[in-house]
Amino acid sequence: MTVKAQFDHSNCGDCPIRHRAVCARCDADELEELESIKYYRSFEAGQTIIWSGDQMSFVGSVVAGIASLTQTMEDGRTQMVGLLLPSDFVGRPGRDTAPYDVQATTDVVMCCFRKKPFEELMDHTPHIAHRLLQMTLDELDAAREWMLVLGRKTAREKIASLLSIIARRDASVSQKGLTGSIVFDLPLTREAMADYLGLTLETVSRQISALKKDGVITLEGKRHVTIPDLGRLMEEAGDDSDGGFPV
Amino acid sequence: MTVKAQFDHSNCGDCPIRHRAVCARCDADELEELESIKYYRSFEAGQTIIWSGDQMSFVGSVVAGIASLTQTMEDGRTQMVGLLLPSDFVGRPGRDTAPYDVQATTDVVMCCFRKKPFEELMDHTPHIAHRLLQMTLDELDAAREWMLVLGRKTAREKIASLLSIIARRDASVSQKGLTGSIVFDLPLTREAMADYLGLTLETVSRQISALKKDGVITLEGKRHVTIPDLGRLMEEAGDDSDGGFPV
DNA sequence: CGCGTATTTGAAACGCCTCAATGCTCGTGG
DNA sequence: CCACGAGCATTGAGGCGTTTCAAATACGCG
Known part of the structure; x- marks a missing residue:
């Protein structure tokens, strides 16, 4: 059984990242709505999940494995700007082209939602919006910690x-x-x-x-x-x- | 007349940063509520607005001037991790100690809200929460752009x-x-x-x-x-x- | 005008990068 | 079963860019 198959028929109640993910605060009704638009995708180590500049058709959570956000300059210099661990969120509601490459560092399983329905759901589900704000603020803190590492260490x-x-x-x-x-x-x-x-x-x-x-x-x-x-x-x-x- | 005095009796309708700040999407009712808890503070160039580790009793927007977020290591090495321009938001709803120093780089005027009432207001004002999410995502992008600068340029x-x-x-x-x-x-x-x-x-x-x-x-x-x-x-x-x- | 601060400039030291060669591990096929 | 190759990792030598330390210069404000 592939890693992805483990998840394919599972419901949100059993989800290993449930307590930390974007859906962490959702109640039963909200989960049910989410469940109706979710699907799992898996990626092999090394594969690019999203290319910088592309349309993002989905958003989602990393369920298993590690992905990375990287920026590349024209001459090939690259900088990783984020490490995505299980429960981390990928994608940006309200913007439609990806600002960085997202790559699977190890084999990765993602819980995806089509972007449009997710955005609509978010508009009338404060629990999701609120959790996403929290997570984004945490990521911002992490990015700033990392700026100290990059700039001064x-x-x-x-x-x-x-x-x-x-x-x-x-x-x-x-x-x-x-x-x-x-x-x-x-x-x-x-x-x-x-x-x-x-x-x-x-x-x-x-x-x-x-x-x-x-x-x-x-x-x-x-x-x-x-x-x-x-x-x-x-x-x-x-x-x-x-x-x-x-x- | 001091720069701060220019603002003291102004209402939100005249605010120069209104269209970009955290209150940008608010309707008349919401503005009125915000207006009732807001107050202006000014800081001189060089002054520390918030010390890392301190309680944050307020959140707010930079109205005029430039402030900076900095982190300092024990041996004195410092890294600026954010540049706050007019309309940028200071503070973090849902957390009560400041993660970095906030310093006035030039003379600064801020539009402040006491943190507690602001958080409560945010809970039932999706326009504010939504705008704050947008702004935080933009800041995250900026921080990540800056990581490339720091790491590879x-x-x-x-x-x-x-x-x-x-x-x-x-x-x-x-x-x-x-x-x-x-x-x-x-x-x-x-x-x-x-x-x-x-x-x-x-x-x-x-x-x-x-x-x-x-x-x-x-x-x-x-x-x-x-x-x-x-x-x-x-x-x-x-x-x-x-x-x-x-x- | 003169002092304090910000800035510029110089010379030497140091840390990280570049280029290059070698070593290790694991999977594949002879 | 061993030889081979492909990646990944280690190690070395030399060069370059940035820092460090030091001094000179410009600027703003009393």
């Missing part, structure tokens, strides 16, 4: 920042605490990390090696990471160990 | 990007066309530009001198700028000359 701090975000998100979804060591698999290639951090992939590789040598992280293979001490990692990231990123 | 391109944004915004509010030469006063010091661009102030200065030497811009004094050819400037910014930034 060193390569080492950038890597530490990225690892600490992934580590904390991972710990939060898997319900493990933030004390003791955290273990996870990097969902990104070195190149994708570089595109996110505004670095070259060589620099990413070198800094990861350096963090490993200094005992801040441990690696098994290329992707399996252990963080023995999150506080230490966050110091390396230049964040004060309490506040920092809301994940 | 050279110092020269960064300066050109900033000048081109200011030039186009200025041309759009003063209703002049984008053809022919554009003239404006820089509202930012070299240091503020550096904080916005993730550079040092020396690099900003050098790159401005270089653009001047190459005839891309002309300077009279330190702040008065002439752009003889916007297309040329946008090439220098690395943007394709048609699309680029929606201002």
Whole structure:
């Protein structure tokens, strides 16, 4: 059974991202309306979900996998401007061409709604509009946090920042605490990390090696990471160990 | 008469930012309600309007002047994460501590609403919530555009990007066309530009001198700028000359 | 006019990038 | 079962752009 097939006949009540997604505040009636216009689509790792400049015919939520928003300059320089995790929303009600490429970083399953009906539904469903506002404000905060990373942090701090975000998100979804060591698999290639951090992939590789040598992280293979001490990692990231990123 | 006094007794109907602000879509009833909870405050250039971490007791719109959102690391490195122009909204309904410092870059006049009443008003005024969503989505786009600037552009391109944004915004509010030469006063010091661009102030200065030497811009004094050819400037910014930034 | 602040300019140091070669892992086919 | 190739990752050497530190200059305001 494909990953998508798991979802095809499920209803919203069983949805794993229900409590965080754009539909989180909906009551039964509203869910039913949403359910009538939703459909699932899946994308393979590497596939482009939406091309910058294209018509967006649908909006939706990432249900499983990781997608990324990227901008590209004419000469090929690219910058990732957002990382879309399960429950994150894709698309922009009220605008019809996409401002960035949306790419599947891993295999991705999305819960889609045709854009027109969704917009109409939103107009008379304050719960959706309100939740979308909340989510957009959160994303804006995240984007601004990232501006500090891009503008002012060193390569080492950038890597530490990225690892600490992934580590904390991972710990939060898997319900493990933030004390003791955290273990996870990097969902990104070195190149994708570089595109996110505004670095070259060589620099990413070198800094990861350096963090490993200094005992801040441990690696098994290329992707399996252990963080023995999150506080230490966050110091390396230049964040004060309490506040920092809301994940 | 102070700048603030100009506004103190004015009503929303005369407001210069009415058509772009959070209240843009409000009808007469809604305006009246807003009017009953609004008040004006003014801030001098350099003053901090809101401190990061503080309670936010109000939200509001910038009516005149320029404010900036900045983040600061413990060691003093700072990154500006937003530039607030007249009509931009300050504050975040649904959250009560400020995530960044808000500083007056020039003298600023704000139209404020106490946060609680504003939130309540928003709950039963879809026009406000809807407009705020639109504005937040626009800001998110702007933040993401800026991530490309911070992550991937050279110092020269960064300066050109900033000048081109200011030039186009200025041309759009003063209703002049984008053809022919554009003239404006820089509202930012070299240091503020550096904080916005993730550079040092020396690099900003050098790159401005270089653009001047190459005839891309002309300077009279330190702040008065002439752009003889916007297309040329946008090439220098690395943007394709048609699309680029929606201002 | 003179002081304080903003800005410009210079020289040297440093960090990241570029180019290039090597290593590792995994899947495929001989 | 091993050889091979395709990606992905690591490592090295050298160059370039930006920062750092330092000093000189212009500007605005009393």
